[in-house]
Amino acid sequence: MPGDATDFGEFVHAALPGLLRYGHALTGNPHDAADLVQSVLEKIGSRWPHVQRKTGDPLAYIRRSMANAHISRWRRLRRESLVADIADATDTRSVTHSDPFEHEPxxxxxxxxxxxxxxxxxxxxxxxxxxxxxxxxxxxxQGTVKSQASKAIASLRAKLTPAERPEGREREFD
Known part of the structure; x- marks a missing residue:
């Protein structure tokens, strides 16, 4: 278990793939996920002995920190930002590689x-x-978790047709 490692480097080595997957699911793309994980681990690394002593589960603490950092960033960036010029769709400099899951319902x-x-x-x-x-x-x-899960499932159920729902999870969406 990654939370059992005493050395921060060992912990990061063991937990990094899962943290990147979690960050990808939170942010919606691998680049923002890597930035999120890096920024949180930088903050945690300087306080690692304290985090390890004071929290029962450092992995849960890091996940919570990632979720909080992502929500804070999302709140900061959703504010309107004015730009002088709108990028031309044919401008090859603004073309980026898309996420392979981008068009998955x-x-x-x-x-x-x-x-x-x-x-x-x-x-x-x-x-x-x-x-x-x-x-x-x-x-x-736990009540907040239940209500947020219920709202999320209802939203996903409304947005996805039965054919688009993940296999093995049909009952949760019906």
Whole structure:
């Protein structure tokens, strides 16, 4: 288990793939995920002995920090920003490589969820955490986890046709 490592480098080596996947699910793309993981690990690294001593589960603490950092960033960036020129669609300098999941209906519906709902869904169905673990990870009550999950499932159910719903999870969406 990554939370058992005593050395920060060992912990990061063991937990990094899962943290990057979690960040990707939170942010919607691998580049922002890598930035999110890096910024959180930079902050945690300088306080690693304290984090390890004071938290029962450093991995849950890092996930919570990632969710909080992502929500804060999302709130900051959703404000309107004015630009002088609009980029031309034919300008090859503004062309970026797209995410391979960009056009997947489930991925689009997941990205459209508010950050907290997305975090709850990712922690529940991607990481397989219980409601209590999610509540501890996000620093909210179990009731908040239940209500956010319910709202997220209702939103996903409304956006996805039965054929687009993930296999093995049909009952949760019906």
């Amino acid at each position: 489930l991925w689009q519906a997941l990205r459209a969820l508010p950050p907290r709902q997305r975090a709850v869904i990712v922690l529940r169905y991607y990481d397989g955490l219980s409601e209590a673990e999610i509540a501890a990870s996000l620093g909210v009550t």
